[in-house]
Amino acid sequence: MSDWIEIGTLNDIPKLGARVVTAKENDIAVFRTAEDKIFAVKDECPHKQGPLSQGIVHGNKVACPLHDWKIQLDSGVAVAPDEGCTATYPIKMEGDKIMLSLVPNEGCPNN
Amino acid sequence: MKEKLVVIGNGMAGMRTVEELLKIAPDLYEITVFGEEPYGNYNRIMLSPVLAGEKTIDEIMLNDLQWYDDNNIKLEKGKKIVDIDRKARTVTADDGTTAEYDRLLIATGSKPFIIPLPGHDLPGVIAFRDIADVDKMLDAAQNKKNAIVIGGGLLGLEAANGLMQQGMNVKVVHIMDTLMERQLDEPAAKMLRKSLEERGMQFLMGAQTESIQGDGKVEKVCFKDGSSVDADIVVMAVGIRPNIELAEKVGIHCERGIVVNDTMQTFDPRVYSVGECVQHRNETYGLVAPLFEMGKVCANHLAQYGIGRYEGSVTSTKLKVTGIDLFSAGNFTGDENTESLVFQDAAQGVYRKLIVQDNKIKGTVMYGDTIDGTWYFDLMRDGTDITDFRSTILFGQAHLGDSGHGDDNRVVAMSDSAEICGCNGVCKGDIVNAITEKKLFTLDDVRAHTKASSSCGSCTALVEALIAHTVGGDYSVAPHLKPMCQCTEHTHDEIRKAIRDNELKSIPAAQKFLEWKTPDGCPKCRTAMNYYMVCQWPDLHSADDSQSRFINERAHANIQKDGTYSVIPRMWGGGTTPTELRAIADVADKFKVKTVHVTGGQRIGLYGLKKDELPVIWKDLNDAGMVSGHAYGKALRTVKTCVGKEWCRFGTQDSTHMGIELEKLSWGSWMPHKFKMAASGCPRNCAEATIKDFGVVCVDSGYELHVGGNGGIKVRATDFLCAVTTEEEVLEYSAAYMQLYREEAHYLERTAPWIERVGLTHIKDNIVDNAENRKALAERFIYSQKFMQDDPWEARAKGAEQHEFTAIKQLNA
Ligand code: SRM
Numbered sequence: 001m002s003d004w005i006e007i008g009t010l011n012d013i014p015k016l017g018a019r020v021v022t023a024k025e026n027d028i029a030v031f032r033t034a035e036d037k038i039f040a041v042k043d044e045c046p047h048k049q050g051p052l053s054q055g056i057v058h059g060n061k062v063a064c065p066l067h068d069w070k071i072q073l074d075s076g077v078a079v080a081p082d083e084g085c086t087a088t089y090p091i092k093m094e095g096d097k098i099m100l101s102l103v104p105n106e107g108c109p110n111n
Numbered sequence: 112m113k114e115k116l117v118v119i120g121n122g123m124a125g126m127r128t129v130e131e132l133l134k135i136a137p138d139l140y141e142i143t144v145f146g147e148e149p150y151g152n153y154n155r156i157m158l159s160p161v162l163a164g165e166k167t168i169d170e171i172m173l174n175d176l177q178w179y180d181d182n183n184i185k186l187e188k189g190k191k192i193v194d195i196d197r198k199a200r201t202v203t204a205d206d207g208t209t210a211e212y213d214r215l216l217i218a219t220g221s222k223p224f225i226i227p228l229p230g231h232d233l234p235g236v237i238a239f240r241d242i243a244d245v246d247k248m249l250d251a252a253q254n255k256k257n258a259i260v261i262g263g264g265l266l267g268l269e270a271a272n273g274l275m276q277q278g279m280n281v282k283v284v285h286i287m288d289t290l291m292e293r294q295l296d297e298p299a300a301k302m303l304r305k306s307l308e309e310r311g312m313q314f315l316m317g318a319q320t321e322s323i324q325g326d327g328k329v330e331k332v333c334f335k336d337g338s339s340v341d342a343d344i345v346v347m348a349v350g351i352r353p354n355i356e357l358a359e360k361v362g363i364h365c366e367r368g369i370v371v372n373d374t375m376q377t378f379d380p381r382v383y384s385v386g387e388c389v390q391h392r393n394e395t396y397g398l399v400a401p402l403f404e405m406g407k408v409c410a411n412h413l414a415q416y417g418i419g420r421y422e423g424s425v426t427s428t429k430l431k432v433t434g435i436d437l438f439s440a441g442n443f444t445g446d447e448n449t450e451s452l453v454f455q456d457a458a459q460g461v462y463r464k465l466i467v468q469d470n471k472i473k474g475t476v477m478y479g480d481t482i483d484g485t486w487y488f489d490l491m492r493d494g495t496d497i498t499d500f501r502s503t504i505l506f507g508q509a510h511l512g513d514s515g516h517g518d519d520n521r522v523v524a525m526s527d528s529a530e531i532c533g534c535n536g537v538c539k540g541d542i543v544n545a546i547t548e549k550k551l552f553t554l555d556d557v558r559a560h561t562k563a564s565s566s567c568g569s570c571t572a573l574v575e576a577l578i579a580h581t582v583g584g585d586y587s588v589a590p591h592l593k594p595m596c597q598c599t600e601h602t603h604d605e606i607r608k609a610i611r612d613n614e615l616k617s618i619p620a621a622q623k624f625l626e627w628k629t630p631d632g633c634p635k636c637r638t639a640m641n642y643y644m645v646c647q648w649p650d651l652h653s654a655d656d657s658q659s660r661f662i663n664e665r666a667h668a669n670i671q672k673d674g675t676y677s678v679i680p681r682m683w684g685g686g687t688t689p690t691e692l693r694a695i696a697d698v699a700d701k702f703k704v705k706t707v708h709v710t711g712g713q714r715i716g717l718y719g720l721k722k723d724e725l726p727v728i729w730k731d732l733n734d735a736g737m738v739s740g741h742a743y744g745k746a747l748r749t750v751k752t753c754v755g756k757e758w759c760r761f762g763t764q765d766s767t768h769m770g771i772e773l774e775k776l777s778w779g780s781w782m783p784h785k786f787k788m789a790a791s792g793c794p795r796n797c798a799e800a801t802i803k804d805f806g807v808v809c810v811d812s813g814y815e816l817h818v819g820g821n822g823g824i825k826v827r828a829t830d831f832l833c834a835v836t837t838e839e840e841v842l843e844y845s846a847a848y849m850q851l852y853r854e855e856a857h858y859l860e861r862t863a864p865w866i867e868r869v870g871l872t873h874i875k876d877n878i879v880d881n882a883e884n885r886k887a888l889a890e891r892f893i894y895s896q897k898f899m900q901d902d903p904w905e906a907r908a909k910g911a912e913q914h915e916f917t918a919i920k921q922l923n924a
């Protein structure tokens with residue numbers, strides 16, 4: 001299994017906001033929802049690679065800042081009728097600490 | 112165990128309701144559908160083009176059998192429900208099949224009315240309602256010659272046209288003297304008749320049919336005056352009656368239709384009804400747009416959300432005869448309290464009539480060129496005061512500055528590869544395919560699936576024309592004022608009023624108060640409400656939620672296609688200095704800026720900057736005395752000026768100074784949309800003040816003030832507001848005007864559409880004719896500016912909101 005990396009605490013991310021983890025392969029956007037759920041998604045929209053971290057978070061979705069596609073944060077899949085998906089990454093909380101794994105979840109071919 | 116939903120009627124309204132239900136509550140019910148007709152669900156509207164040979168039955172299927180399978184819906188096709196036991200909650204079909212229900216939806220549509228003339232039951236008398244009828248007509252057209260259509264309304268004419276296309280000799284028998292008297296006035300009806308006659312259709316007007324005669328089949332139609340005509344088939348298209356036979360039989364309260372309340376519930380709370388069979392607030396409907404609205408509301412209640420009410424619809428009509436354009440809506444005849452505006456060009460075959468009462472449109476009839484039908488319809492529905500453009504309204508919206516797109520017929524003539532949406536590169540073929548394959552009916556659907564018309568919107572009329580042409584009918588109808596977004600039923604105006612009247616000081620507070628349907632809204636409503644909060648509570652810092660701002664306004668820079676940002680510092684009135692230019696040059700060198708561009712707004716833009724560098728760049732610019740240009744915001748953008756009296760041989764006033772003063776007054780202000788100004792030194796107007804949101808043209812005697820211009824997607828020249836004599840007055844009037852716009856316009860509505868919606872008179876009443884009100888507005892603007900004129904760059908350069916500009920963790924190793 002993958003190694004967990006501590007990336008920060010819950011309070012480092014604004015509610016309904018996102019922060020970026022810069023990694024070697026690509027940037028990873030880490031989101032916090034209204035209910036304090038945390039999701040990590042490759043910071044690239046399946047449409048034209050817009051930086052999802054810059055979008056507006058609502059429910060469990062983010063609206064891409066470039067052309068307003070909505071991406072589901074849990075699965076990385078675009079909300080229909082748009083089609084496509086972006087990789088998601090495992091996250092776990094240890095108390096207040098956010099732990100991220102750099103091995104993407106299975107499911108989206110667009111790793 | 113899942114609850115059981117039984118639907119009686121496999122038609123357009125019933126299946127639309129099921130589709131809406133599946134969208135919001137896919138797993139709630141086990142669904143069984145009974146349909147008397149032996150097919151899936153098809154687009155009844157398109158029977159006319161099928162009859163005319165322009166479409167095939169396959170092309171008009173909306174939900175094929177596979178769809179029912181895929182959605183786990185049990186379809187009992189070819190089975191007519193003959194009884195309902197409301198106590199035991201079961202239904203029984205004519206073949207003995209039974210089903211239990213927890214909830215029942217009756218969507219039995221209507222029945223064609225057959226006049227009970229002697230001979231009405233002879234073989235060869237056909238209605239025009241379903242596929243079986245069309246088959247009979249097509250069959251007759253194979254080897255028979257003479258068709259009589261009784262009824263000169265919409266259906267009758269479409270039937271007659273179809274039969275004519277199939278090669279039959281067609282006579283239309285109509286009891287009235289004019290065609291389509293329920294949709295058209297006399298002049299339009301005459302023009303219609305003329306062009307149908309030119310195509311070979313014949314008419315017997317004012318004719319009273321007495322009997323249909325024949326030996327074992329139709330042979331002729333006889334009239335009260337003793338005359339008769341030969342007939343191989345007779346198509347009766349004299350009207351429809353809500354199909355309430357079953358409901359009546361089982362004791363569900365009916366009048367003309369099955370009586371329902373605003374939630375589409377009948378008098379039996381377990382039984383719902385939608386479609387042509389219902390009577391709602393005393394109205395029955397015979398067009399699909401209202402039925403779809405009903406379906407949406409009904410699905411919401413079936414899904415147990417309990418939000419949404421159907422409040423009735425205003426409908427409009429189009430005739431689906433290729434090559435003939437007519438449009439009618441509302442009260443098109445008028446009465447003693449109304450006036451009519453008429454435009455008629457018989458040679459061109461164009462006729463337009465608007466019925467107007469108190470300067471509001473009450474109805475319209477159009478013939479020949481109907482491209483503005485939707486526009487008139489919107490003006491009518493919104494109750495817009497047309498005083499300001501009354502004298503030109505008949506020439507259509509193109510006259511108000513549309514960059515000009517063609518009419519319905521032009522769309523039909525376009526090739527499949529013709530580009531319709533320039534922003535997203537969507538061609539006609541893509542749109543037509545999406546409409547047919549994905550069964551799209553509304554503009555919103557087409558936008559979602561193809562992106563056509565979802566950006567700048569200038570191709571909206573073309574897309575609407577394509578929808579109308581491809582699926583028929585007019586789907587642009589919305590029954591009431593538009594809700595702000597899908598998260599709420601409320602309109603922009605209602606939401607603003609609630610925020611103000613109930614002192615709601617945060618977005619969550621307003622959402623809670625207004626019973627939002629989604630937990631934290633969507634980008635549309637959050638950005639709009641954030642503006643409304645900032646505008647209403649300028650002195651309350653906490654009212655502004657940065658997570659509800661679009662990224663550009665959150666990061667105070669404009670995001671680019673590659674995720675980098677642009678930086679455009681303010682250059683007051685378009686002026687600059689060597690020091691500023693040096694500072695910009697230094698920044699460009701230091702940060703290896705890829706592009707330096709003189710913008711369309713008289714200043715210099717730096718492009719391709721990384722987000723984490725922004726605060727440092729801003730610091731360097733701040734140090735040289737420059738502040739944010741807000742090129743990224745729904746905010747005051749630029750004030751363009753010309754050099755004016757100081758240098759120009761024609762200059763009448765110091766336009767440069769005027770512009771700088773305007774910019775000093777207004778910079779930093781957040782607006783419903785971007786706001787641009789200009790000041791020109793004379794009427795030669797080198798600063799293009801007459802296409803700005805607020806423009807000043809200097810003249811010898813002072814300053815002319817112009818409002819509501821736009822140089823963007825749809826060019827609109829300004830309206831002249833008034834002339835004033837001093838700089839102080841210019842500032843006061845502009846402040847008052849900006850505040851009125853800030854307080855009244857809908858979010859993302861620029862001044863040009865805002866003025867077209869509320870009318871110039873309204874602006875003048877508030878600003879020119881009412882000095883006290885003007886002063887109050889200006890004061891509110893200046894008060895709000897006390898809190899807005901903090902350079903957002905400076906704060907961030909000094910460390911505010913650092914989290915926005917830095918990574919949470921860098922793992923670059
Ligand atoms: C930078 C600039 C082009 C340039 O390099 O010259 C520009 C760039 C953009 N314009 Fe513009 N417009 C620029 C001057 C104009 C002008 C000319 C003017 O202001 O005199 C117009 C026509 C005048 C008008 O607005 O009436 C103009 C009409 C538009 C429109 C159409 C607005 C409309 O109401 O029809 C849009 C789209 C929108 O706002 O929805 C738009 C949108 C945009 C956006 C914001 C698109 C976007 O969201 O990314 C572009 C941002 C690029 C960026 O990163 O900054 N831009 N844009 C100009 C900035 C001027 C400045 O100094 O602030």
Ligand SMILES: Cc1cc2nc3c(=O)[nH]c(=O)nc-3n(C[C@H](O)[C@H](O)[C@H](O)COP(=O)(O)OP(=O)(O)OC[C@H]3O[C@@H](n4cnc5c(N)ncnc54)[C@H](O)[C@@H]3O)c2cc1C
Binds near residue numbers: 387399
């Ligand atoms: C030729 C034609 C052209 C038209 N053009 C337009 C147009 O341009 N624009 C527009 O807006 N509208 C148009 N309309 C009207 C539009 O088609 C109707 O408003 C719409 O189809 C009504 O939908 P509905 O579901 O209420 O009824 P229907 O679509 O008629 O569906 C009712 C279904 O219920 C079935 N049924 C009835 N009783 C029972 C029972 N007891 N058991 C089982 N099944 C039962 C019927 O067989 C039928 O299939 C047109 C209609 C026709 C016929």
Ligand code: SF4
């Ligand atoms: S800068 Fe303006 S005109 Fe140029 S591409 Fe962008 S939006 Fe279009």
Ligand code: FES
Binds near residue numbers: 050
């Ligand atoms: S890049 Fe995300 S919507 Fe286009």
